[in-house]
Amino acid sequence: MTRPYIICHMLTSLDGKIVGKYFETERGAFFTEEYERIHESYGCNAWMCGRTTMEEGFTLGHTLDLKHEGAPSIPRTDYVANKDAKSYAIAVDPSGKLGWQENSIASWNEHRTDDHIIEVLSEQVSDAYLAYLKNLGISYIFGGKERLNFTVVLEKLKHLFAIDRLMLEGGGVLNGSFLNEGLIDELSLIVVPIADGASNAVTLFETSSFLTQRPVNFILKDVEKLEDGGLSLKYTAKPE
Ligand SMILES: NC(=O)c1ccc[n+]([C@@H]2O[C@H](COP(=O)([O-])OP(=O)(O)OC[C@H]3O[C@@H](n4cnc5c(N)ncnc54)[C@H](OP(=O)(O)O)[C@@H]3O)[C@@H](O)[C@H]2O)c1
Numbered sequence: 001m002t003r004p005y006i007i008c009h010m011l012t013s014l015d016g017k018i019v020g021k022y023f024e025t026e027r028g029a030f031f032t033e034e035y036e037r038i039h040e041s042y043g044c045n046a047w048m049c050g051r052t053t054m055e056e057g058f059t060l061g062h063t064l065d066l067k068h069e070g071a072p073s074i075p076r077t078d079y080v081a082n083k084d085a086k087s088y089a090i091a092v093d094p095s096g097k098l099g100w101q102e103n104s105i106a107s108w109n110e111h112r113t114d115d116h117i118i119e120v121l122s123e124q125v126s127d128a129y130l131a132y133l134k135n136l137g138i139s140y141i142f143g144g145k146e147r148l149n150f151t152v153v154l155e156k157l158k159h160l161f162a163i164d165r166l167m168l169e170g171g172g173v174l175n176g177s178f179l180n181e182g183l184i185d186e187l188s189l190i191v192v193p194i195a196d197g198a199s200n201a202v203t204l205f206e207t208s209s210f211l212t213q214r215p216v217n218f219i220l221k222d223v224e225k226l227e228d229g230g231l232s233l234k235y236t237a238k239p240e
Helices: 026-041 051-057 127-136 150-161 172-180
Strands: 005-012 046-050 088-092 116-121 139-142 165-168 186-191 218-225 231-237
Touching (some): 005 172, 046 051, 046 172, 088 150, 116 127, 127 139, 139 150
Parallel strands (some): 005 165, 046 165, 116 139
Antiparallel strands (some): 218 231
């Protein structure tokens, strides 16, 4: 394969919601730990999230004010700060909004230590943001002039960083982008036995103005009963 094998790994409520108050319950916390355990069992050397998820879980809303930075023009070529990392955290951040403070996930999350950050950008990003990433030692790759093409992004991840197996870990918009481009090889769902009940919460696969929606078939590969009534479901994509 010219790209990594993609496993979409997600935790959902019985009604398919990937966010909601159920995360705040004791059972929600238990299944979040199960989610991390199963994440580790896959032994992937990279995981990827959308800008919103990274902002919520990793940069914790830290914003940048780069408007007054008079950065010189920087060519739109990929920048590899570390190609020998043990693992990588990949952020899909087309316009360069994420306020990282270091070049790895180290201090943010006990489960994702030392993962080197790679930003996936569009060419519309500012020179000041590119200078900021270089200064912190964060790698970046370009996925398109305005719109991102994930087939190109994945080929670069394989070629530049030797990433062979990648966990796609939300949110719904990013998962929806991969689903629509036919780029999900395997789906790993942790089903929490709670119905969230909210009608407007983000679901497993979302669409957006830049995507067209289509149904995609999967084949059940494995079912494991978890403690306290949870399920681990594994599906592979059905060849078209
Ligand atoms: N239950 C779980 O297992 C799980 C796992 C992960 C996340 N989550 C939850 O999911 C929620 C966020 O989900 P979300 O769907 O709102 O956001 P998301 O997928 O995390 O991020 C969406 C953003 O990523 C960028 N992006 C994604 N796909 C793109 C594409 N094809 N082209 C260009 N840009 C693209 C855009 O950034 P810009 O807006 O900057 O252009 C877009 O607005 C969070 O609340 C998080 O907690 C749950």
